[in-house]
Amino acid sequence: MYPASFDANEKVVRVNVSQRMERERDEAREALENYKAESIHTCHEQCQRPMCVLRRERDKAREDATNYYAKIGELTDSFLFLQREAFEMREAIIATLEENRHLADGDDCTLAKLKSAVPGWK
DSSP states (O other): OOOTOOHHHHHHHHHHHHHHHHHHHHHHHHHHHHHHHOOOOOTTTOOOHHHHHHHHHHHHHHHHHHHHHHHHHHHHHHHHHHHHHHHHHHHHHHHHHHHHHOOSSTTTTTTTHHHHHSSSSO
């Protein structure tokens, strides 16, 4: 199979050289692919390069998240305002009922609607 002058050491050296050359070739291919991927190009709104599509989707998601957080802030402020207003109205109704207890003496009284607005008031 091998010539008589071919020894095992020479075979190992050839295999090592071959492996090194394959490794260098693979590294060069990878460097070329990275160069192509990182190269500057004229991008536009319909660009279909995967990184450009992902970048547009990311930017849209960030914009949506910012808008949602702003809306949540507005709704939270509105909720807190309404909650505070409802509490103040309840307190005013209770104070009115307490001051006019003599008028709130039955189910068919002057303050019946106020009494029904505050369940449990006696």
